[in-house]
Amino acid sequence: xxxxxxxxxxxxxxxxxxxxxxxxxxxxxxxxxxxxxxxxxxxxxxxxxxxxxxxxxxxxxxxxxxxxxxxxxxxxxxxxxxxxxxxxxxxxxxxxxxxxxxxxxxxxxxxxxxxxxxxxxxxxxxxxxxxxxxxxxxxxxxxxxxxxxxxxxxxxxxxxxxxxxxxxxxxxxxxxxxxxxxxxxxxxxxxxxxxxxxxxxxxxxxxxxxxxxxxxxxxxxxxxxxxxxxxxxxxxxxxxxxxxxxxxxxxxxxxxxxxxxxxxxxxxxxxxxxxxxxxxxxxxxxxxxxxxxxxxxxxxxxxxxxxxxxxxxxxxxxxxxxxxxxxxxxxxxxxxxx
Amino acid sequence: xxxxxxxxxxxxxxxxxxxxxxxxxxxxxxxxxxxxxxxxxxxxxxxxxxxxxxxxxxxxxxxxxxxxxxxxxxxxxxxxxxxxxxxxxxxxxxxxxxxxxxxxxxxxxxxxxxxxxxxxxxxxxxxxxxxxxxxxxxxxxxxxxxxxxxxxxxxxxxxxxxxxxxxxxxxxxxxxxxxxxxxxxxxxxxxxxxxxxxxxxxxxxxxxxxxxxxxxxxxxxxxxxxxxxxxxxxxxxxxxxxxxxxxxxxxxxxxxxxxxxxxxxxxxxxxxxxxxxxxxxxxxxxxxxxxxxxxxxxxxxxxxxxxxxxxxxxxxxxxxxxxxxxxxxxxxxxxxxxx
Numbered sequence: 001x002x003x004x005x006x007x008x009x010x011x012x013x014x015x016x017x018x019x020x021x022x023x024x025x026x027x028x029x030x031x032x033x034x035x036x037x038x039x040x041x042x043x044x045x046x047x048x049x050x051x052x053x054x055x056x057x058x059x060x061x062x063x064x065x066x067x068x069x070x071x072x073x074x075x076x077x078x079x080x081x082x083x084x085x086x087x088x089x090x091x092x093x094x095x096x097x098x099x100x101x102x103x104x105x106x107x108x109x110x111x112x113x114x115x116x117x118x119x120x121x122x123x124x125x126x127x128x129x130x131x132x133x134x135x136x137x138x139x140x141x142x143x144x145x146x147x148x149x150x151x152x153x154x155x156x157x158x159x160x161x162x163x164x165x166x167x168x169x170x171x172x173x174x175x176x177x178x179x180x181x182x183x184x185x186x187x188x189x190x191x192x193x194x195x196x197x198x199x200x201x202x203x204x205x206x207x208x209x210x211x212x213x214x215x216x217x218x219x220x221x222x223x224x225x226x227x228x229x230x231x232x233x234x235x236x237x238x239x240x241x242x243x244x245x246x247x248x249x250x251x252x253x254x255x256x257x258x259x260x261x262x263x264x265x266x267x268x269x270x271x272x273x274x275x276x277x278x279x280x281x282x283x284x285x286x287x288x289x290x291x292x293x294x295x296x297x298x299x300x301x302x303x304x305x306x307x308x309x310x311x312x313x314x315x316x317x318x319x320x321x322x323x324x325x326x327x328x329x330x331x332x333x334x335x336x337x338x
Numbered sequence: 339x340x341x342x343x344x345x346x347x348x349x350x351x352x353x354x355x356x357x358x359x360x361x362x363x364x365x366x367x368x369x370x371x372x373x374x375x376x377x378x379x380x381x382x383x384x385x386x387x388x389x390x391x392x393x394x395x396x397x398x399x400x401x402x403x404x405x406x407x408x409x410x411x412x413x414x415x416x417x418x419x420x421x422x423x424x425x426x427x428x429x430x431x432x433x434x435x436x437x438x439x440x441x442x443x444x445x446x447x448x449x450x451x452x453x454x455x456x457x458x459x460x461x462x463x464x465x466x467x468x469x470x471x472x473x474x475x476x477x478x479x480x481x482x483x484x485x486x487x488x489x490x491x492x493x494x495x496x497x498x499x500x501x502x503x504x505x506x507x508x509x510x511x512x513x514x515x516x517x518x519x520x521x522x523x524x525x526x527x528x529x530x531x532x533x534x535x536x537x538x539x540x541x542x543x544x545x546x547x548x549x550x551x552x553x554x555x556x557x558x559x560x561x562x563x564x565x566x567x568x569x570x571x572x573x574x575x576x577x578x579x580x581x582x583x584x585x586x587x588x589x590x591x592x593x594x595x596x597x598x599x600x601x602x603x604x605x606x607x608x609x610x611x612x613x614x615x616x617x618x619x620x621x622x623x624x625x626x627x628x629x630x631x632x633x634x635x636x637x638x639x640x641x642x643x644x645x646x647x648x649x650x651x652x653x654x655x656x657x658x659x660x661x662x663x664x665x666x667x668x669x670x671x672x673x674x675x676x677x
Contacts, residue, residue: 139445139449184437188437188438188441189440189441259540262353262356262666264360316362317362318362318363318542319542319543320362320366320542320546322361322363322365324361324365325676325677327676330655330656330674330675
């Protein structure tokens with residue numbers, strides 16, 4: 001790909017020479033590996049022994065590029081993190097690109113390069129891919145959408161949303177709301193220092209598991225935010241969860257942004273944070289293990305699991321000594337209008 | 339702690355209702371003190387005829403309706419499909435959800451042949467943004483944007499409550515609105531009705547201080563205006579913002595959902611800017627709400643949301659009967675999420 005200003009046309013999706021040029025010029029070049037380069041109709045993969053863990057996700061974020069990442073990196077982190085949360089090692093990734101006509105080739109190349117870099121960091125091989133071109137559907141920027149599926153293998157079972165027990169500690173691996181606040185800022189044309197936290201969480205999960213912490217549940221805190229994740233865990237495990245308002249880490253800048261916009265960091269999406277539920281006796285050790293990673297330096301114990309008393313609920317002890325119920329996200333998290 | 343007598347305090351602003359739940363303040367209130375919501379959520383007081391008008395613009399060829407996300411799921415008067423902007427989108431209408439009215443400029447410049455109708459909903463807090471949008475439209479010579487206004491004065495609504503709901507012992511004044519109006523604006527109302535008004539912020543500390551002050555003043559009785567949000571709200575308010583509102587808008591009678599017609603309570607574009615108006619006049623408030631819907635009593639503090647027979651059953655955020663269940667600032671939606 002030379003530094004030109006060419007754009008995607010319907011011909012790039014027609015399966016002919018232009019499709020082949022796109023494949024060779026961008027995807028083949030950026031994603032090159034023996035599995036993909038064999039150009040067979042299907043990738044044939046060898047997997048080590050253990051449970052195969054699979055997760056798929058589609059990415060439609062706008063803007064496509066944002067401070068701290070882009071849709072290519074995000075598409076890797078999203079699916080890879082989901083596989084990591086099962087205590088598995090991610091091995092392979094598939095990607096399907098849907099491109100709108102008019103999309104800049106240079107932009108697509110940057111996204112592919114970023115995706116390749118993130119896949120490398122995550123230790124996954126891009127084993128299969130597909131590209132479709134559709135007509136541009138709006139007068140805005142031409143769209144770029146990506147679906148990824150990650151395949152991993154786990155050697156030990158026992159981590160899952162149903163495994164939280166009374167007394168367990170709830171740890172979050174870092175500050176909440178950064179990705180959501182970054183994307184909203186970009187869409188609104190607000191200049192600030194907020195960057196997306198978009199990251200592969202492998203260092204954190206590896207540190208926890210290799211360090212021998214008794215981890216019962218791991219969930220990455222994406223759409224719906226921590227509140228939604230904790231409600232899912234409470235329901236799956238049949239427990240109550242109590243968290244402390246003052247303990248939930250949020251950067252000053254994100255807090256200020258949320259104050260202005262009427263948003264609650266508990267309901268905001270992240271792309272590089274996880275919630276871990278660990279056995280009570282491992283609370284300190286698990287926290288230290290997470291904090292030993294650069295991605296987890298702001299980790300904090302934010303609460304504990306308690307016996308259920310009626311329907312499973314998530315409660316927060318507020319700074320003035322009151323309590324509030326933390327429900328899951330209902331509808332969309334939108335900025336207020338007054 | 340127990341209050342000397344039963345005290346009913348109204349938090350006028352939807353953001354206060356939300357912050358009060360978030361802070362857990364209700365769980366530590368003295369016995370006998372009751373907090374009720376007021377008409378301070380702009381979405382909740384917007385007549386459904388206004389939503390109908392927005393929907394019809396969204397469905398009109400060559401038009402796009404520009405709105406904040408809060409409005410998309412608000413039901414119109416019912417009857418014909420599509421009922422809401424969300425449904426209009428699904429039915430092939432064009433709705434552009436924006437986070438700031440100024441996003442309309444880029445949309446309009448990119449598509450000069452499309453007419454962009456901005457659903458301009460809000461109180462004194464959002465009115466300056468719409469005034470500045472008109473300013474910018476004129477400066478850039480953009481001619482394909484019109485405002486469908488439902489801009490209102492929160493102060494007029496508080497006066498309406500004072501006149502019609504005599505059992506409220508004190509008012510927690512809206513923090514953001516007060517930034518624009520200044521705390522002095524409440525003095526004549528406080529004097530006329532002999533009630534205490536306290537301006538409060540949104541942090542737990544602000545809220546507990548303001549409510550504590552209100553309890554004290556209500557027990558004492560009589561008129562008072564106290565500003566407990568001095569770091570943000572001044573006595574005079576933001577005169578520049580009020581000046582920019584006044585240069586583009588004038589006050590006229592306006593219809594409020596649940597309250598009916600309120601004299602001089604709506605901000606409408608001045609005659610010289612009529613070319614930017616999409617037809618905001620003559621929107622009547624419905625006299626009869628959907629069967630069973632008790633929105634009126636909720637936004638006037640007569641009942642708590644869970645006293646409405648439709649609450650959390652027929653009426654829920656995904657399938658709302660009234661706007662109070664849809665908006666992030668609406669009392670019913672806040673109760674649904676927190677109680």
